[in-house]
Amino acid sequence: MLDDSKLIWMDGKLIPWKDATVHVLSHTLHYGNAVFEGTRAYKTEKGLAIFRLRDHTKRLLESAKITLITPKYSLEELEQAQIDVLKVNNYNKNVYIRPLIFLGYGKMGVSPKGAPRQVMVATWEWGSYLGDDGIENGIKVKISSFSRYSVKSTMGKAKAAANYLNSQMANEEAVDAGYDEALLLDEEGFVAEGSGECFFIVKNGVLISPPNDYSLNSITQDTTIQIANKLNIPLLRRKITRDEVYTADEAFFTGTAAEITPINNVDGRVIGNGKRGHMTEKLQKSYFDVVYGRDSSFEHFLTYVK
Ligand SMILES: Cc1ncc(COP(=O)(O)O)c(C=O)c1O
Structure with a gap:
């Protein structure tokens, strides 16, 4: 399932899995403001295909708007990030895609103002969720x-x-x-x-x-x-x-x-x-x-x- 030989997209760059880390004083870790998506890509006869990418990415940005953590990336950039991370990692099975927008390190206190917005997209092979x-x-x-x-x-x-x-x-x-x-x-x-x-x-x-x-x-x-x-x-x-x-x-x-x-x-x-x-x-x-x-x-x- 989780495979640490893969790359993760983080704040605009594809980086090794093990380097995709955050500080323990990251704002989200304490106050819980993050939004995410869960999207699947299926191994079709014509190759790996992401199911309803546009709808999931739109919902991600709407979630971020609702919780006031809109990132600096556009809908198209976030879609491309998900495509890129699948392209660079070779998968043989169906894949789960997890984009996450969160607040990083830089300030403490409930107010999220001033905490940096960070984005990551991680992927892994995942079978049936409920078996x-x-x-x-x-x-x-x-x-x-x-x-x-x-x-x-x-x-x-x-x-x-x-x-x-x-x-x-x-x-x-x-x-x-x-x-x-x-x-x-x-x-x-x-x-x-x-x-x-x-x-x-x-x-x-x-x-x-x-x-x-x-x-x-x-x-x-x-x-x-x-x-x-x-x-x-x-x-x-x-x-x-x-x-x-x-x-x-x-x-x-x-x-x-x-x-x-x-x-x-x-x-x-x-x-x-x-x-x-x-x-x-x-x-x-x-x-x-x-x-x-x-x-x-x-x-x-x-x-x-x-
Ligand atoms: C609380 C909750 N309700 C419903 C759903 C189903 O949503 P979707 O079909 O868009 O994955 C999910 C999964 O994302 C969920 O976490």
Whole structure:
């Protein structure tokens, strides 16, 4: 996975992995203001291709704008940095791309004013986030005792490092209790999102996913919706309650890392027949066709790294 023979792009330069370090008094390390992306590049028949590079890079800059740490690099420069780091490192498998904008060394105190903005892009080979078995047979999910943080506080449209404390606590609680992942509810008790995924259920042939009020503007959720539209699958965007989750015919998570991962059990309740559901399987297959460049109608989502 992490391979220290590779290069990392840092503040405009490709440098050896081991040299991509920061000072212990870096501002972000203490006060948590950083934004990042998680993007995948797939080994397609035509070579390595980054999936939805423009959308991920736009979201990175929007996150930085929300948290007031806009870097000195443009959208195009940040896209090129991600392409360059993949070109220079030879990969044989699918790759995960992690751009991060953070505040470096130079001042202490809560105010970020005066702390230098730094940017890095690191890449590594990464397989299924929730396991190959999870992709095929589904995972066990626990509804978290932690609410998803409020839109009135840290602003969920930013993929901000600080927001992931909420995700970490929920994930740790679920894993320690013997589950694979957490599902967080919003403050009113409606489904928000997973610790790193958006959520769908299938009920009576209809695909349902909550609005993005209490979740990231997920790119995989959007891809799934576009696929569902193409396949003429009826789709609703509406709030989902906890009891609707338990009685769903199918349920699954979507995320760049998680891809489309079926859910077979929530809080000890078996979902559907306890296996990957038919609609989930159909969407999953189509999703992999899209990311691997086998569906020409979604070819515009791929940036080939020559
Ligand atoms: C909290 C959270 N929600 C949802 C998602 C899914 O977003 P995307 O599909 O854009 O990767 C992620 C992953 O990035 C996430 O971390």
